[in-house]
Structures are given as C-alpha cells and as structure tokens.
Amino acid sequence: MMKDRDKFVVSKIKGLAEEISDDIGKGKPPKMHVPLRGLNNVKFDKQSNLLRLGNKTSARNFMNIAHSRKFMQTMLIASKCQELVSRGKTASIREMYYQLKHTIANTKENTFEDQSESDPLIVDLETSLEVLREELHLKADDKGTIIGNIVIEDSGDFIDCNKLGRSGLAIPSIVEQYKFHEVKAEYVLVIETAAMFDRLVEEKYHTKNNCIMVATKGQAARGIRRLISRINRELKLPVIVFTDGDPWGYYIYSVLKAGSMALAHESERLGTPKSSYVGMTMTDIETYGLEKVTEKLKDVDKKRISELLQYPWFQHKEWRHQLSLMAEKGLRIEQQALASKSLEFVAEEYLPEKINSGKLLP
Amino acid sequence: MAEDKEAEGEIKERKADELFKEFKEVSITEFFRKNKAHLGYSGKLRSLTTVIHELVTNSLDACEESGILPEIKVEIKQLGNEHYRFTETDNGPGIPEKHIGDVFGKMLAGTKFHRNIQLRGQQGIGVTGVTLFSQMTTGKPMKITTSTGDGRIHEIKLMVDVMKNKADVIETNIVSKLWQGTEIEGELKGVLFNLSEHGPFEYVRRTALANPHLKISFVDPEGRKTVFERASDVVPRPPTEMKPHPKGLSVDELLTKSKMSDARKVSSFLETTFARVSTSKTKELQGMVNFDLNKNPRKLTWAESEEIVQAFEKMDFMAPSIEGIRPIGEKQIEKAFLNVLKPEFHAVVSRKPTVYSGGIPFQIEVGIAYGGSSGKPSAEGTKSEVMRFANCVPLLFDAGGCALTEAINSVDWKRYDVKDFENSPITVFVNLVSMYVPYTSAGKQSVTGEDEIVKEIRMALMEVGRKFQRYHSKLRRDIEKEARMNALMKYSTELAPAIARLIGKDEKKMLKDLQDLIKKKLKMEEEREAKLEEYMEEAEPDTTFKDEEGEK
Numbered sequence: 001m002m003k004d005r006d007k008f009v010v011s012k013i014k015g016l017a018e019e020i021s022d023d024i025g026k027g028k029p030p031k032m033h034v035p036l037r038g039l040n041n042v043k044f045d046k047q048s049n050l051l052r053l054g055n056k057t058s059a060r061n062f063m064n065i066a067h068s069r070k071f072m073q074t075m076l077i078a079s080k081c082q083e084l085v086s087r088g089k090t091a092s093i094r095e096m097y098y099q100l101k102h103t104i105a106n107t108k109e110n111t112f113e114d115q116s117e118s119d120p121l122i123v124d125l126e127t128s129l130e131v132l133r134e135e136l137h138l139k140a141d142d143k144g145t146i147i148g149n150i151v152i153e154d155s156g157d158f159i160d161c162n163k164l165g166r167s168g169l170a171i172p173s174i175v176e177q178y179k180f181h182e183v184k185a186e187y188v189l190v191i192e193t194a195a196m197f198d199r200l201v202e203e204k205y206h207t208k209n210n211c212i213m214v215a216t217k218g219q220a221a222r223g224i225r226r227l228i229s230r231i232n233r234e235l236k237l238p239v240i241v242f243t244d245g246d247p248w249g250y251y252i253y254s255v256l257k258a259g260s261m262a263l264a265h266e267s268e269r270l271g272t273p274k275s276s277y278v279g280m281t282m283t284d285i286e287t288y289g290l291e292k293v294t295e296k297l298k299d300v301d302k303k304r305i306s307e308l309l310q311y312p313w314f315q316h317k318e319w320r321h322q323l324s325l326m327a328e329k330g331l332r333i334e335q336q337a338l339a340s341k342s343l344e345f346v347a348e349e350y351l352p353e354k355i356n357s358g359k360l361l362p
Numbered sequence: 363m364a365e366d367k368e369a370e371g372e373i374k375e376r377k378a379d380e381l382f383k384e385f386k387e388v389s390i391t392e393f394f395r396k397n398k399a400h401l402g403y404s405g406k407l408r409s410l411t412t413v414i415h416e417l418v419t420n421s422l423d424a425c426e427e428s429g430i431l432p433e434i435k436v437e438i439k440q441l442g443n444e445h446y447r448f449t450e451t452d453n454g455p456g457i458p459e460k461h462i463g464d465v466f467g468k469m470l471a472g473t474k475f476h477r478n479i480q481l482r483g484q485q486g487i488g489v490t491g492v493t494l495f496s497q498m499t500t501g502k503p504m505k506i507t508t509s510t511g512d513g514r515i516h517e518i519k520l521m522v523d524v525m526k527n528k529a530d531v532i533e534t535n536i537v538s539k540l541w542q543g544t545e546i547e548g549e550l551k552g553v554l555f556n557l558s559e560h561g562p563f564e565y566v567r568r569t570a571l572a573n574p575h576l577k578i579s580f581v582d583p584e585g586r587k588t589v590f591e592r593a594s595d596v597v598p599r600p601p602t603e604m605k606p607h608p609k610g611l612s613v614d615e616l617l618t619k620s621k622m623s624d625a626r627k628v629s630s631f632l633e634t635t636f637a638r639v640s641t642s643k644t645k646e647l648q649g650m651v652n653f654d655l656n657k658n659p660r661k662l663t664w665a666e667s668e669e670i671v672q673a674f675e676k677m678d679f680m681a682p683s684i685e686g687i688r689p690i691g692e693k694q695i696e697k698a699f700l701n702v703l704k705p706e707f708h709a710v711v712s713r714k715p716t717v718y719s720g721g722i723p724f725q726i727e728v729g730i731a732y733g734g735s736s737g738k739p740s741a742e743g744t745k746s747e748v749m750r751f752a753n754c755v756p757l758l759f760d761a762g763g764c765a766l767t768e769a770i771n772s773v774d775w776k777r778y779d780v781k782d783f784e785n786s787p788i789t790v791f792v793n794l795v796s797m798y799v800p801y802t803s804a805g806k807q808s809v810t811g812e813d814e815i816v817k818e819i820r821m822a823l824m825e826v827g828r829k830f831q832r833y834h835s836k837l838r839r840d841i842e843k844e845a846r847m848n849a850l851m852k853y854s855t856e857l858a859p860a861i862a863r864l865i866g867k868d869e870k871k872m873l874k875d876l877q878d879l880i881k882k883k884l885k886m887e888e889e890r891e892a893k894l895e896e897y898m899e900e901a902e903p904d905t906t907f908k909d910e911e912g913e914k
Contacts, residue, residue, distance in 0.1 A: 017861045065850070079860040
C-alpha cells in the first residue's frame with residue numbers, strides 16, 4: 001500500500017522514537033539532536049552559488065526545563081506525521097496545529113498555544129530526520145501567483161496560465177506533482193509586490209514580452225521557490241527578479257537565488273543560482289530621475305544593510321556597491337515609485353529597456 | 363585674659379544663683395505642667411501611649427530589680443468622647459506603704475534618678491507625670507492598689523499637690539489578703555486610642571518582642587484581648603549600678619552632684635563620684651583649672667564646675683566599663699520573634715559592645731523577620747515595619763530624626779534580595795543598649811546620629827541581610843525545583859504516550875519509566891546541591907567588620 005518513500009519516512013520517525021525510548025530504558029535523560037539553523041551553521045558554497053547547512057547540531061534534552069516543552073511538542077508532531085503518512089493523508093501545517101492542540105490533563109496548559117510554536121518544530125523535524133516537509137505529508141497555505149504562457153498539468157487537469165483572466169494561478173505549497181507543457185515564454189519575471197504584479201498584468205506585459213510572471217507577495221514561500229527553481233532547471237528559462245530597492249527586497253532576491261538560512265537543507269531544491277536582478281537599483285534613481293520619489297532609510301533598514309554586508313553570499317562587488325550606495329545616500333526606492341513617470345512607464349520603458357539591454361545584476 | 367575670665371566667672375556665678383533661687387520658687391511639678399510636651403504628653407494618641415509606656419516600664423524595672431518574671435496586664439476602656447480609663451497591673455515586688463506617696467505624687471523621687479544604671483525609665487518623673495496628667499485632664503485622683511506580699515493590700519487614691527511637689531492622699535484603705543503586685547488605675551481626657559503604629563497596642567506588642575521574659579496582655583476599648591505569652595523563663599540579670607564617666611558630663615549635672623556630696627574636698631568628690639577618675643587624674647586636673655581642688659565641693663561655683671567639665675573633655679580617661687550593659691541576647695530575641703511574629707524566616711545578630719564618642723559603651727542588637735505576621739498590614743497588602751528600641755523600650759515617635767532610622771535606611775536591601783523593602787512582609791528590629799543613650803530630646807523617642815552607632819547598626823543589618831539572602835535564594839531554588847518537577851511530570855504525560863504509540867509499546871509503562879527517571883534525576887541533583895551548600899556554609903569567611911556597601 002505505502003510507497004517506498006513513505007515507508008522510509010515512517011522508519012526514520014520510528015528510529016527517532018526508538019532512541020528516546022532507549023534513553024528512558026537505560027535511565028538516561030532523553031535527548032535528540034537538531035541541526036542548528038543559524039548563520040553560524042550555514043555555509044555559502046561558491047561553486048554552486050547556494051547556501052548549505054553545516055553539520056552543527058544542538059542537543060535537545062527533555063530534562064532541561066528550557067527544552068522540555070519543545071521536546072514534548074516535537075514528538076507529538078512526529079507521532080502525528082507518522083499517522084498522516086501511514087493513512088496517506090496530507091494536512092496543512094495549520095491543521096497539524098489544530099490536530100495536536102489540546103489541554104494537558106490536570107493542567108491549564110495547552111500542548112500548543114499558537115501555530116508559531118508548531119511551525120518551527122516542523123522544520124526541526126525535517127532537518128533532523130533529513131526528509132522534506134511534503135514527505136511528512138505536510139503543506140503550507142497557497143501563496144503567490146503565476147500568469148503567462150505556460151500550461152501546467154496538475155492531477156490530470158491541464159491549466160493554461162494564459163487563460164486565467166487577470167488573477168492568474170495561485171501557487172500551492174507543494175508543486176512536485178506539476179508537469180509543464182507547451183511553454184512558449186522566453187523568461188520568468190518574479191515580482192515582489194502584488195500591486196506591481198497587477199500593474200504589469202493590466203499593461204499586458206507578459207503577452208507583449210512573452211514571459212511568465214510570478215508574484216511572491218513579500219518573501220517567497222517554499223512553493224514559489226520550488227516552482228521557479230523547477231522552471232529554471234527543467235525548462236531552461238532565465239529568471240529575472242524585480243523587487244523594491246531596499247535591503248528587504250535585495251534579501252528576497254538572495255533567498256530566491258541562493259536559498260535561506262532557515263531552509264538551508266533544501267537550498268538545492270529551492271534555490272535558483274542562475275537568476276538575475278533587474279531592479280530597483282540605486283543607480284536607477286539617477287538614471288531615471290527618481291530623486292524626488294525616494295524614501296529615507298529607517299534605523300531598522302540601516303541595521304539590515306550592515307547585516308547583509310556581513311553575509312558571505314552578498315560579497316559580489318555589484319551587490320556591495322548597491323548596498324554601500326544605499327547606506328551612503330540613506331535612501332530606498334520602491335518599485336511603484338516608477339509610477340511617478342506614468343502608469344505605463346514600468347511596462348513600456350523601464351523593464352523592456354533594462355532587460356533587452358541586459359542591464360541586470362548577478 | 364585672666365581678668366576677662368574672672369569677669370565671665372562673676373556673671374555666671376550670679377546666673378547660677380538665680381537659677382537655684384528659681385528652682386526653689388517654682389516647683390518641678392509646675393515646671394512639668396509647662397513642659398509636658400517635652401515629656402511625651404503632646405498629641406492625643408501620643409499622650410495615651412506615654413501613659414502606658416510610663417506604667418509598663420515602671421513595672422518591668424521593678425520586676426527585674428527584684429528578680430521576678432514579670433506578668434503585666436494593660437486594659438483601656440472608653441468612657442466617652444476622648445475619655446478613657448486605663449488599668450495596669452503587675453506581679454512585681456509591690457511598693458512599701460511609706461513610699462507610695464513619693465512614687466506617685468512627687469517628682470524626682472524615683473529610686474533611679476541619682477544612680478547611674480541602665481534602666482528603662484531614668485528621669486524619675488515618669489509615674490508622677492501620669493498622676494499629674496490624669497488629674498489635669500479629669501480632675502480625678504489615681505487609684506493605686508499595691509502589696510509587698512505581707513498579707514496587707516493598700517488601696518490608695520491620691521493626687522499631686524502641684525505647688526508643694528508632694529502627694530495629696532485622698533483616700534486610703536487596707537484589705538487583708540495575700541497578694542503581691544501593683545495595680546494602677548486612672549482616667550484620662552483629651553486622649554485618643556487607635557491601633558496605629560504609634561498607639562498603645564503597638565507599644566505593648568513591641569515591648570513583648572524586646573522583653574522575651576515578659577508575659578503581657580492587652581485589652582483594647584473594643585474588649586479584644588491579646589496575650590503575648592512569655593518566650594523565655596530567664597529573668598535578665600539585675601542591672602549593675604555604675605559610676606558616671608567623666609566624658610560627656612554636663613555642667614549642671616556636676617554642680618547638682620557636688621551640692622549633694624558629703625566629701626570634704628572637690629578632688630575626693632570627683633574621685634569617689636566618677637568612674638576612671640584616679641588621684642593622678644585629679645592631679646592632672648589641678649594643673650588645668652584656676653582654683654584649688656581642695657575646696658569644699660558644696661561651695662563649687664558654676665564657673666568652676668564649667669572649668670572642670672572643659673578640662674575633662676581635654677583629658678584622656680580609660681573607657682567606661684561595659685559591665686553595666688545588658689543586651690537582650692540573640693537567643694532571647696529569636697524566641698520572642700518566633701513567639702510574636704511567627705516568621706517563615708528570621709535572623710538575629712548581637713554585636714560585640716563597643717564605644718561611641720570616644721568612650722561611651724553601647725551595644726547593638728538587630729533582627730529581621732520575614733513572613734508570618736511580620737510587617738504591618740495595610741490596605742495595599744503587608745508593608746515592612748521598622749522597630750526601634752533603646753534599652754528594650756520601643757521608640758514609637760520622631761522616627762524621622764533618629765539615627766536608628768538613618769542606619770536602617772542606609773542599607774541597600776536590594777543587595778540582599780529584598781526587591782521592594784517597603785512592600786515586603788518584613789520586620790526590622792534594632793535595639794540600642796547603653797547606659798547613656800544619646801537621645802535627641804527629653805521626649806526620649808529618637809537617638810542622635812553618632813557615627814559609631816550608625817556604623818554598628820549597618821554592620822549588624824548587613825549580616826542579617828546576608829542571612830536573608832541565603833534563605834531567599836534557597837527558597838527560590840526550592841520553588842524553581844518544584845516548578846521544574848511539575849513541568850517535567852506534566853510534559854511526560856504527553857511525551858510518553860507519543861513515543862509509545864510511535865514504536866508500539868505500552869503507554870502506561872513508558873509513562874512510569876519516564877516519571878521514575880525524572881524523580882531519580884531530580885533527587886540526585888538535590889543531593890548534590892545540599893552537599894555544595896553545606897560546603898559553602900562551612901567555608902563562609904568572617905566578614906563581620908567589613909562594610910561591604912562602602913561609605914554612603
């Protein structure tokens with residue numbers, strides 16, 4: 001009944017429980033090892049241009065009162081995942097939270113108080129078991145939209161992303177089952193804000209320029225990152241990213257390109273090392289006369305800039321230059337500031353001009 | 363120069379003569395009438411507390427001097443608006459018939475006035491003051507019932523003849539019955555009773571704390587009776603009579619003593635009246651004064667007296683003997699704490715006797731009690747309370763200008779884990795023991811800021827502070843330990859079944875195994891900590907003389 005991969009995942013979960021049971025049997029404090037997911041356990045692989053997880057782990061000890069609750073919660077999640085895999089069901093991470101949330105007997109305390117407690121533990125479980133979230137039969141909410149000249153097959157249905165009106169196709173958290181057909185687009189344009197995406201849809205940018213457009217709506221979720229990575233690798237389409245000109249926009253690009261610290265164990269699947277960046281750059285301000293529509297940096301922005309300058313994957317001289325310029329000017333520029341020229345400016349002049357002339361950052 | 367001095371002497375001599383003339387004309391009782399505020403009879407509440415104070419200290423002193431374990435009853439009844447009747451009864455030695463009039467109706471007739479002794483009352487105006495205050499506010503006599511245990515009980519009603527400074531006995535009656543003790547009953551008007559920290563109840567409560575050998579009961583105007591049981595059966599050893607020390611002597615004190623002396627020469631008067639004044643010292647003195655010390659002491663003038671006092675200040679004397687000092691004792695205070703405050707924690711420190719102002723002996727005793735009925739209740743919860751004592755007598759008034767308060771406030775309680783001193787259930791107890799308590803005024807409610815006294819109190823409080831800190835951190839560790847045990851037990855009920863389900867084992871057995879493991883591990887940790895603590899306590903360095911907070 002169960003697929004081999006499912007059987008493997010179940011045996012992994014059981015293995016974790018066996019170790020803990022052995023500890024208890026031997027009268028030893030129950031422990032589990034969770035890979036560290038921070039800057040000090042992430043390495044930038046220059047060869048592949050991807051973030052990779054190091055091999056540092058932290059021991060979670062049930063007897064340590066700072067760990068006890070998390071320890072218990074992690075094992076509740078593990079137990080529920082085994083059940084999901086065995087029954088062939090897939091639950092959202094929110095459903096997982098509700099399935100496990102209850103009051104601990106004879107107390108006023110809940111097993112979980114908030115979904116923010118269970119979400120990071122799911123990632124802990126993924127990394128310590130070295131399996132993927134979807135392999136644990138878990139998914140997140142849909143986030144992001146795709147539109148353009150591509151036909152996607154999902155569970156036997158064929159979806160033409162060019163025939164979905166102005167709204168496009170919502171991107172689910174798991175896109176493994178997607179098969180790509182009839183791709184006539186020439187590149188993928190990834191857009192940070194929903195408002196800019198809507199502007200470009202109204203201007204029919206994707207049809208006029210024969211491209212696929214993806215809106216991340218902020219930091220890109222796993223499903224979006226996996227989809228972009230797959231289109232890039234499987235269809236060999238170039239990926240061009242368009243974000244706000246601030247440290248947060250640049251970081252969105254870096255996550256799409258090289259992966260994130262939190263999910264460094266999945267960079268290989270989620271990253272798109274060959275993507276490039278169109279804007280907004282600090283030099284755009286001068287080139288397009290946008291001096292009047294910039295915004296001043298706040299303290300948090302400045303702090304973020306100096307953080308980015310520390311990251312090994314931000315050491316490319318073009319990026320150091322952009323960040324230094326930003327810090328120097330004390331300014332940021334939003335995508336939508338281009339509307340100061342005209343509504344059509346971004347679609348008819350800014351993007352075509354920059355993309356066609358190849359004025360892109362690595 | 364010499365002429366100037368002579369001239370000055372002349373003036374002073376006349377002044378002294380006038381002074382003594384006045385002394386004869388205006389009776390001391392009349393003086394009291396005019397100065398009653400200085401003697402504690404100011405304010406409606408304070409006056410009532412002063413009355414109780416005079417009666418209780420009198421009873422305590424009498425019992426101690428005759429080696430009796432004191433048992434005192436105090437009752438206050440309300441008769442009308444600001445009109446009360448008080449009754450105070452003791453089991454003391456009783457007062458011989460011929461002395462009753464002097465004790466209750468004559469100023470400066472007490473047995474203590476001319477002796478140098480560490481007693482509670484010292485002015486010898488105490489109880490007569492009560493008689494006087496009572497008759498001034500109500501026009502009624504005091505009723506005294508007393509017996510020395512000879513089978514005859516004297517019941518006497520008396521008032522003070524204000525102009526003659528003597529008792530005016532109104533009624534006297536003898537009952538044949540075997541009893542020993544004294545009961546004093548009288549009425550007061552224009553006074554007020556309440557339960558505040560300045561009131562008679564608080565006075566009695568604090569007296570019980572500072573006198574563990576005392577059993578005292580109190581009945582308030584509402585009829586509520588509180589009994590403070592005796593915490594100790596040890597009667598403090600009677601105070602030893604000591605000669606006064608020449609340092610800190612005042613001119614009129616010296617003059618008064620000289621008038622009463624039967625010595626033939628000033629030099630022998632000084633040698634016999636004062637401690638540490640030897641023949642060689644009087645020889646040294648002769649070189650410093652401008653008159654012959656062979657003079658008759660009864661003819662000493664104010665100016666000459668002043669010369670002696672000034673010379674004494676410049677001379678070196680051996681420090682006064684500490685023999686006369688009678689501390690309560692650490693064990694006794696602890697007993698009283700447990701008896702009255704029933705605290706969760708207490709620490710008491712009795713410092714070694716030392717001297718202030720270049721040679722006056724004193725000793726400091728402090729205590730801290732936490733929890734139980736420590737602290738004072740208020741609408742916003744229990745607040746800390748500070749109890750000041752001088753020779754075991756509670757000081758309820760004038761806290762602001764008192765060196766004891768200053769010393770207590772100078773301690774940084776946060777250092778000792780008392781996060782919010784004001785709002786903690788804490789009682790701080792400070793007793794200053796000395797034959798010469800440097801009171802700021804005749805009201806005897808606050809002590810002057812002698813550096814040595816303040817320093818000693820600080821040292822003692824820091825020591826009890828450290829003890830509290832150790833207790834508190836142990837308490838905190840115990841609470842943390844319990845919380846940890848509870849948390850682990852709680853989470854185990856979720857963890858064990860989850861693991862058991864995953865690997866198909868019995869859920870109940872898994873839970874039992876896990877909980878046994880938790881208990882075993884925590885017990886091991888506790889044993890380890892206990893050992894460590896034992897070691898720490900043994901290794902504690904003696905920090906007795908270090909002011910760890912530094913100068914304020």
